[in-house]
Amino acid sequence: MIDVRLTAVSKRFAKSSDSAAVDDVTVTIGAGEFFTLLGPSGCGKTTTLRMVAGFYFPTSGRIHFGDDDVTHWTPNKRDTGMVFQNYALFPHMTVAQNVAYGLKVRRVSRADQARRIEEALAQVHLSGYGDRRIDALSGGQQQRVALARALVIRPRTMLLDEPLSNLDAKLREETRAEIRRIQRESGTTSIYVTHDQAEAMAMSDRIAVMESGRVQQVGTPHEIYYKPANAFVARFIGRSNVLSLPVTGATDASVAVRLPGGATIDVGAPAGHGLGEGDTALVSARPEHIALGGDDDTAAMRGRISHVEFTGMATHISVDVDGNEVMAALIDAPAGLQLGDVVGLRLVPERLWVVKP
Numbered sequence: 001m002i003d004v005r006l007t008a009v010s011k012r013f014a015k016s017s018d019s020a021a022v023d024d025v026t027v028t029i030g031a032g033e034f035f036t037l038l039g040p041s042g043c044g045k046t047t048t049l050r051m052v053a054g055f056y057f058p059t060s061g062r063i064h065f066g067d068d069d070v071t072h073w074t075p076n077k078r079d080t081g082m083v084f085q086n087y088a089l090f091p092h093m094t095v096a097q098n099v100a101y102g103l104k105v106r107r108v109s110r111a112d113q114a115r116r117i118e119e120a121l122a123q124v125h126l127s128g129y130g131d132r133r134i135d136a137l138s139g140g141q142q143q144r145v146a147l148a149r150a151l152v153i154r155p156r157t158m159l160l161d162e163p164l165s166n167l168d169a170k171l172r173e174e175t176r177a178e179i180r181r182i183q184r185e186s187g188t189t190s191i192y193v194t195h196d197q198a199e200a201m202a203m204s205d206r207i208a209v210m211e212s213g214r215v216q217q218v219g220t221p222h223e224i225y226y227k228p229a230n231a232f233v234a235r236f237i238g239r240s241n242v243l244s245l246p247v248t249g250a251t252d253a254s255v256a257v258r259l260p261g262g263a264t265i266d267v268g269a270p271a272g273h274g275l276g277e278g279d280t281a282l283v284s285a286r287p288e289h290i291a292l293g294g295d296d297d298t299a300a301m302r303g304r305i306s307h308v309e310f311t312g313m314a315t316h317i318s319v320d321v322d323g324n325e326v327m328a329a330l331i332d333a334p335a336g337l338q339l340g341d342v343v344g345l346r347l348v349p350e351r352l353w354v355v356k357p
């Protein structure tokens with residue numbers, strides 16, 4: 001069941017400017033889904049979220065909640081819970097007073113308020129904290145109060161704008177798991193904004209990757225990682241080599257390409273790729289899908305190591321293959337790989353994917 005739908009939504013802040021902050025965005029979000037808008041700074045994530053919240057109206061396009069066209073509804077009619085980066089709590093008030101805020105505005109009776117505050121605090125694992133002052137809590141606890149305050153009104157949609165960015169690395173990881181647990185338990189459709197791809201991958205049912213106001217790809221974390229739509233997505237999610245390779249043949253679902261060493265391999269490709277013999281394909285190859293090949297390995301690309309870094313979990317090398325730098329992350333690499341060594345790199349064909357420019 002579709003819960004939130006954006007259809008050809010665009011936003012231009014200045015009438016005269018021809019660049020749109022959000023440009024023709026169409027996405028559908030299912031009931032109970034955890035959906036993330038991911039992209040670099042300035043790509044239009046927050047502006048998109050604010051249009052869903054009703055803080056901005058689109059320049060064109062429609063926004064639906066279920067069957068309701070909410071495009072021009074004011075924020076208070078939309079029944080959304082908001083969680084921000086800076087918590088936006090009242091520091092001099094207690095936890096319970098902060099959580100009560102939305103209930104007071106909605107004129108919920110005092111008895112019901114007390115019960116619902118208790119419930120919301122239990123949901124975020126802060127039972128018993130109701131009388132604490134906000135400024136006597138850690139950053140992670142404050143963000144959980146902000147979540148409780150959003151959840152207590154039982155919104156139909158939760159909107160979260162970089163809620164973890166003020167927390168240190170360890171707390172971020174703990175709190176992201178906590179947010180996901182709370183979201184699963186409450187079943188609230190949630191739209192989450194972040195520029196952190198690891199966070200998006202770890203938390204989301206589906207992700208919309210944005211750049212320059214446009215959606216570049218929508219998919220599950222798995223789809224986006226293994227089948228990036230284009231070179232931008234391949235490079236923005238994790239790390240990826242994007243190799244330009246000559247095409248020697250093609251089917252609907254795969255493309256045969258020739259490697260620098262001369263060997264030919266079949267690479268997965270999206271339907272309608274349109275490539276044929278004589279074209280050049282862009283192939284995304286993640287560093288962890290490249291292994292060392294043996295000396296007599298004809299399918300390996302050979303080159304000289306230009307960078308080597310041992311991180312414990314893997315040895316990261318860069319290899320100069322005919323003037324192109326290829327990154328590989330080697331598990332159990334032989335000790336003593338040196339700068340300047342000539343090595344063969346073997347691609348794992350079933351992990352490669354043809355991308356659009």
Ligand SMILES: Nc1ncnc2c1ncn2[C@@H]1O[C@H](COP(=O)(O)OP(=O)(O)OP(=O)(O)O)[C@@H](O)[C@H]1O
Pocket residue numbers: 013014021022039040041042043044045046047048195
């Ligand atoms: N109120 C505004 N008036 C004019 N331009 C704006 C306004 N808000 C955002 N913009 C512009 O719209 C574009 C998208 O901004 P937006 O804040 O949506 O990006 P973002 O992806 O959320 O970035 P960040 O992660 O840095 O918050 C940017 O170029 C920004 O400068």
